[in-house]
Amino acid sequence: MKADFLLKNAQLATPLGSPEFVPAKFIVIENAVLAAHRGKIVFVAENNKEASEIELEESAQVIDCNGKTVTPGFVDCHTHPVFHGTREDEFEMRVMGKTYEEIARSGGGIKASVRSLKQASKDELLAEMLPRLDRFLSHGTTTIEAKSGYGLSVEDELKSLEVICEANRVHSLDLVATFLGAHEVPDEYQSNRSDYIDLVIKEMMPLVQNQKLADFCDVFCESHVFNVEESRKILQAAKDLGFGLKIHADQLTHNGGTALAAELGAVSADHLEFSTEKDWQDMLDSQVVPVMLPGAVFFLGKDRYAPAKRMLESGLPVAIATDFNPGTYMSESMPLICTLSCLKLKFTPAQAFTAVTYHAALAINRGNLLGTLEVDKEADLVIWDVPNYKYIPYHFGANLAQTVVKSGKIVWKNESPEYTKY
Amino acid sequence: MKADFLLKNAQLATPLGSPEFVPAKFIVIENAVLAAHRGKIVFVAENNKEASEIELEESAQVIDCNGKTVTPGFVDCHTHPVFHGTREDEFEMRVMGKTYEEIARSGGGIKASVRSLKQASKDELLAEMLPRLDRFLSHGTTTIEAKSGYGLSVEDELKSLEVICEANRVHSLDLVATFLGAHEVPDEYQSNRSDYIDLVIKEMMPLVQNQKLADFCDVFCESHVFNVEESRKILQAAKDLGFGLKIHADQLTHNGGTALAAELGAVSADHLEFSTEKDWQDMLDSQVVPVMLPGAVFFLGKDRYAPAKRMLESGLPVAIATDFNPGTYMSESMPLICTLSCLKLKFTPAQAFTAVTYHAALAINRGNLLGTLEVDKEADLVIWDVPNYKYIPYHFGANLAQTVVKSGKIVWKNESPEYTKY
Numbered sequence: 102m103k104a105d106f107l108l109k110n111a112q113l114a115t116p117l118g119s120p121e122f123v124p125a126k127f128i129v130i131e132n133a134v135l136a137a138h139r140g141k142i143v144f145v146a147e148n149n150k151e152a153s154e155i156e157l158e159e160s161a162q163v164i165d166c167n168g169k170t171v172t173p174g175f176v177d178c179h180t181h182p183v184f185h186g187t188r189e190d191e192f193e194m195r196v197m198g199k200t201y202e203e204i205a206r207s208g209g210g211i212k213a214s215v216r217s218l219k220q221a222s223k224d225e226l227l228a229e230m231l232p233r234l235d236r237f238l239s240h241g242t243t244t245i246e247a248k249s250g251y252g253l254s255v256e257d258e259l260k261s262l263e264v265i266c267e268a269n270r271v272h273s274l275d276l277v278a279t280f281l282g283a284h285e286v287p288d289e290y291q292s293n294r295s296d297y298i299d300l301v302i303k304e305m306m307p308l309v310q311n312q313k314l315a316d317f318c319d320v321f322c323e324s325h326v327f328n329v330e331e332s333r334k335i336l337q338a339a340k341d342l343g344f345g346l347k348i349h350a351d352q353l354t355h356n357g358g359t360a361l362a363a364e365l366g367a368v369s370a371d372h373l374e375f376s377t378e379k380d381w382q383d384m385l386d387s388q389v390v391p392v393m394l395p396g397a398v399f400f401l402g403k404d405r406y407a408p409a410k411r412m413l414e415s416g417l418p419v420a421i422a423t424d425f426n427p428g429t430y431m432s433e434s435m436p437l438i439c440t441l442s443c444l445k446l447k448f449t450p451a452q453a454f455t456a457v458t459y460h461a462a463l464a465i466n467r468g469n470l471l472g473t474l475e476v477d478k479e480a481d482l483v484i485w486d487v488p489n490y491k492y493i494p495y496h497f498g499a500n501l502a503q504t505v506v507k508s509g510k511i512v513w514k515n516e517s518p519e520y521t522k523y
Numbered sequence: 524m525k526a527d528f529l530l531k532n533a534q535l536a537t538p539l540g541s542p543e544f545v546p547a548k549f550i551v552i553e554n555a556v557l558a559a560h561r562g563k564i565v566f567v568a569e570n571n572k573e574a575s576e577i578e579l580e581e582s583a584q585v586i587d588c589n590g591k592t593v594t595p596g597f598v599d600c601h602t603h604p605v606f607h608g609t610r611e612d613e614f615e616m617r618v619m620g621k622t623y624e625e626i627a628r629s630g631g632g633i634k635a636s637v638r639s640l641k642q643a644s645k646d647e648l649l650a651e652m653l654p655r656l657d658r659f660l661s662h663g664t665t666t667i668e669a670k671s672g673y674g675l676s677v678e679d680e681l682k683s684l685e686v687i688c689e690a691n692r693v694h695s696l697d698l699v700a701t702f703l704g705a706h707e708v709p710d711e712y713q714s715n716r717s718d719y720i721d722l723v724i725k726e727m728m729p730l731v732q733n734q735k736l737a738d739f740c741d742v743f744c745e746s747h748v749f750n751v752e753e754s755r756k757i758l759q760a761a762k763d764l765g766f767g768l769k770i771h772a773d774q775l776t777h778n779g780g781t782a783l784a785a786e787l788g789a790v791s792a793d794h795l796e797f798s799t800e801k802d803w804q805d806m807l808d809s810q811v812v813p814v815m816l817p818g819a820v821f822f823l824g825k826d827r828y829a830p831a832k833r834m835l836e837s838g839l840p841v842a843i844a845t846d847f848n849p850g851t852y853m854s855e856s857m858p859l860i861c862t863l864s865c866l867k868l869k870f871t872p873a874q875a876f877t878a879v880t881y882h883a884a885l886a887i888n889r890g891n892l893l894g895t896l897e898v899d900k901e902a903d904l905v906i907w908d909v910p911n912y913k914y915i916p917y918h919f920g921a922n923l924a925q926t927v928v929k930s931g932k933i934v935w936k937n938e939s940p941e942y943t944k945y
Contacts, residue, residue, distance in 0.1 A: 187918070189872075189913040189914045192917040193913055196871055198869075236921045400866070431917055431918045432921065495614040497853065498662075498855065
């Protein structure tokens with residue numbers, strides 16, 4: 102077989118894909134060889150087995166990993182990366198005692214980002230977004246799901262999704278777009294909410310679908326945002342148009358969002374801090390991937406994390422994501438989310454890695470393409486300057502990624518300048 | 524006046540030094556000019572005032588900050604950076620439910636690092652330590668206090684301190700050494716503890732003092748390590764030899780360590796999770812700086828943080844440090860500690876910055892030299908790629924430092940390679 106990319110002497114740490122809807126196994130392969138061709142993995146073996154059948158192309162990239170740890174690139178399956186301006190003042194207000202709800206009521210929160218985004222051109226939004234994508238990529242993430250949702254008007258939702266599509270075109274990171282017109286009810290529709298829901302369903306959605314601007318449709322289902330009835334209406338319309346479904350569910354109260362995800366066959370239900378055992382059984386029955394966002398709990402100064410470990414033990418392939426956004430979690434680093442998941446969700450490092458790679462790929466319907474280092478998968482991987490995969494969540498707060506590979510090509514290298522005297 | 528270093532158009536965010544033992548003021552100077560000569564700050568002014576009296580030397584470094592934020596370099600006043608091998612397995616054990624105390628009893632914890640360090644040569648220890656110092660420096664820290672304490676024998680404690688001295692010589696980061704022979708009672712002395720205390724006092728201490736290997740002496744004062752009587756004996760001996768005093772106090776129980784610090788006039792008392800209002804008054808009366816280490820609480824999966832905000836409100840110049848060490852906090856990043864301090868100690872960003880700069884300088888007796896951007900201070904500073912200082916703890920997990928300056932010289936620059944397609 103032909104190959105244009107070859108890793109040798111790698112310590113591969115990877116989940117294994119499964120046709121069943123169950124938590125994936127996680128394995129370590131010592132002295133591994135991995136070959137790829139035209140972006141796909143074509144060969145994986147242990148003990149540096151020489152694959153006589155591998156025919157290296159002349160310009161092939163060959164990397165001796167010297168025993169270093171190699172993992173799949175992270176899949177960040179829940180992010181809000183398109184926004185203009187930042188909200189560090191709200192961070193300070195929260196630290197000084199204001200709740201997220203109080204800040205939202207006083208004009209902060211999502212609506213602050215909505216006001217800002219209206220002022221920004223597509224070019225400005227893209228220019229602000231690209232360095233964020235650099236940070237995702239340089240910390241080992243090779244694919245993100247990216248939501249709109251700070252537009253809340255036909256023009257601004259389309260603008261946001263167009264920025265995501267353009268970023269996907271120009272940046273090495275892969276972006277999978279989600280339409281989140283139902284992120285909040287805009288101020289001008291507070292007294293006629295159903296008109297806004299009609300706008301989302303009858304105007305925004307068909308445009309997004311016709312222009313192929315998003316794979317998924319998402320709703321913020323919460324009693325003070327879109328209730329279950331409203332969410333059902335929006336998601337059912339999206340399903341009828343062929344969107345995959347996602348939902349922000351049971352984050353602040355138990356209001357039935359997770360059950361709705363199961364009822365409609367959503368691909369994922371996200372947050373779930375207040376979900377119940379009954380919800381977990383529904384998700385199992387309907388193969389809805391639960392997506393945990395522990396960063397937002399941490400950053401909001403709360404302490405009720407989703408019962409992620411119990412969901413995992415009940416047989417669900419639990420995914421974890423950053424929830425990167427300017428209000429409730431402003432960090433692109435997936436290694437840091439792994440640390441938080443170990444400390445706060447009590448996931449082992451292996452469970453955390455599985456959650457941010459293969460399970461996360463399932464949460465964006467890419468389980469057949471992404472999230473494991475197996476033959477026929479995309480050659481998206483990270484070479485780490487660490488002795489073993491457990492070290493990554495342990496030594497946190499500094500970037501330990503050494504080389505990031507996307508579709509068999511090196512897209513980032515940590516080339517620290519010689520800056521010290523020694 | 525002569526200058527060989529000049530910053531223009533800077534947004535300076537800095538505490539102001541004070542002769543009083545009180546929390547320092549924190550100010551922002553817009554459009555600031557800062558000049559330095561031979562490593563010291565010689566001029567600071569607002570509104571880009573042209574300092575006609577500044578005589579720039581020919582080879583002077585001039586930096587236009589374009590409005591970017593500039594802060595003092597961080598002073599990390601409590602670290603344990605000399606060790607061999609790492610303890611990621613213990614991190615996994617803790618996540619799976621073992622307590623730190625259980626891990627320590629089964630041979631893990633400090634003693635695991637003691638066993639490892641004995642096997643390592645000075646050259647190996649130094650080679651392992653230098654990349655850690657790189658990470659401190661590249662995240663904005665320009666001075667660290669560095670403790671021995673994984674030796675616990677004459678030979679290995681001296682070896683550790685010699686490595687710190689050598690690192691200080693070869694690396695741009697400044698290291699201030701602390702002798703921590705009383706970090707733990709070694710296994711071979713468990714039945715004759717007083718012999719180990721004699722060894723520390725009569726053999727180690729005079730050698731350390733004669734060879735000028737440390738400024739400070741520290742003790743881990745805790746009922747199951749060195750009790751108050753034992754700690755008093757050790758610290759009194761150190762004081763008699765001329766060491767500055769530090770103490771790990773009231774971390775796991777309230778056992779009188781903070782009161783002891785006040786009694787002996789220690790420079791700092793560190794941890795203090797279980798300290799009381801009476802202790803705070805004692806610290807105020809004796810001018811002992813309280814050092815908070817919220818990272819260790821976070822990383823150990825505990826939730827009882829020191830009552831740092833109340834200490835600050837009672838008039839103490841509260842310092843914060845990383846506690847960088849291979850067991851209970853494996854991160855060199857001070858910005859991340861600022862985020863944790865905001866979220867967990869409820870410090871405002873300004874209070875957090877003050878705690879990790881000027882108050883931290885007080886905690887190592889360097890308040891006259893370090894920790895503020897004022898005339899006569901060392902020109903240790905960080906230029907950040909952020910709109911304001913509040914942004915730094917808000918956007919966390921990725922390194923936002925752009926340029927780090929130590930004694931008026933650029934020692935680190937973030938020169939990210941062009942790795943993306945755009």
